[in-house]
Amino acid sequence: FCTPSPCLVRTKFGRVGKKRLACHRSLLGLMLGYVRRGAVRGALSTVRVANIGSPARPPPLVQPAPAVQGRRIDLRGLSTGNRPSKASKESWSFAAEIVGNASLAGKGIRITAGEVLKVIDLAASYAACVHAGHPTCTTLAFDHVELLVPILHGDLLHLDSRVANVGNTSIVVQVVGRKWDLLTRQWIYTLEAFVTFVALGPDKRPTIVPTLETGSEEEEELRAFLQARSLLNEQYEAEQIAMQQPGALDKFTPDAVNKGHNEYVRMKDTTLMLRKNFLPRALNHLGTVFGGDLLEWMDSAAVACASHFTRNPHMITIAMDRVFFHKPIRPTDVLELKAVVAYSRRHCINVEVQVDVLTPPFADKSDEKLAINRSHRGRFHVLSLSEAGYKQPVGIGLSVQDEEERLRYAKASHAFNFWRNQQDTAKSFNRGMYGDGVSHAPWGVQLLS
Secondary structure (H helix, E strand, C coil), rough: CCCCCHHCCCCCCCHHHHHHHHHHHHHHHHHHHHHHHHHHHHHHHHHHHHHHCCCCCCCCCCCCEEEECCCEEEEECEECCCCCCEEEEHHCCCEECCCCCCCCCCCCCCCCCHHHHHHHHHHHHHHHHHHHHCCCCCEEEEEEEEECCCCCCCCEEEEEEEEEEEEEEEEEEEEEEEEEECCCCCCEEEEEEEEEEEEEEECCEEECCEECCCCHHHHHHHHHHHHHCCCCCHHHHHHHHHCCCCCCCCCCCCHHHHHCCEEEEEEEHCCCCCCCCCCCECCCCCCCCHHHHHHHHHHCCCCCHHHHCCCCCEEEEEEEEEEEEECCCCCCEEEEEEEEEEEEEEEEEEEEEEEEEEEEHHCCCCCCCCCCEEEEEEEEEEEEEHHHHHECCCCCECCCCCCHHHHHHHHHHHHHHHHCCCCHCCCCCCCCCCCCCCCHHHHHHHCCC
């Protein structure tokens, strides 16, 4: 210990100054000793209290860096080898809604396909979140959606959804839709869709999802169908890329259905350009723009593009293929949409829609210029109708002149013929067994019984 001494007062001599320095060092050592002993006592008391029964400290939200084990990456302590599993029936759910505008009910007016896509996205996302075990699943792609029966304003639409297949971080959800027919008092099979989601962790990055248990023969057949569909998608993408090689389109000519018209419109003259940004009311719980609102906007642009090409206001979307979501949309982003007629048949028009994200400089401090990134793309099949609601020939040909237009036309033609030739494999899986008069899908009936 350091006691008071005359050296603290007498500061004119060097000898006394050394004693003061030694005194200060003793005080510093004494203080550090008290701090160490107090820390040890605090740690021991914490252990005693924890042993009595107080809750342990929760783990931090920020997890350690993923550990690499060979070719497997351990994400947040969950490797691909010890993943939990869930049955498909655990994720089954349904959504029922009166779609469209109630004031237009009973007038035989169709609703737009975009409104139906919003309901599909909501129903599918719930099943994906139930399987993942948390509410942070974002839409990645719509593989194929086909509206088999017209859906009118005021119709009661029932959607069954379940997880059909999973990857490491992705979840594929099957959605089957029916509408209630007032005349026959039966449910009519209306649509089927396969939607892919990606599960996100607390850091908004992809995270591992539980594996899927198949408990019935029907679920095994569905998984086999999705695997076959995946192989077809890979083949389709490879053929589409091969068409971009030099000389691949030297012998290409437009289809015979595009010949013999009295009027032709050049492809670039059918281009429709839109630009907008979304208000905060369109945001989802992740803070990004809801994918259903984006699909509705893309659908309305495709219908408008087809109407401008045909000069027919009675156009409606009947199918949608391969819509991908490449980038989330923030409230500060400006979206630029480009829709162009890429292919024309006798009654149907294929419209290619591309959405780019324009990030202003004030939203991205790292870049002083306007950043342009590809966000969404897809193909919409628009049907030409008469005023009475019957199919009507388009009657207008599509003129292809430069190399860019030839490539776009060739890809759209290849997409139409590819999936038509693979119809036996690529068609909707359960279309034959989903008959009228059934209130729920067969797997829904099994779960309710």
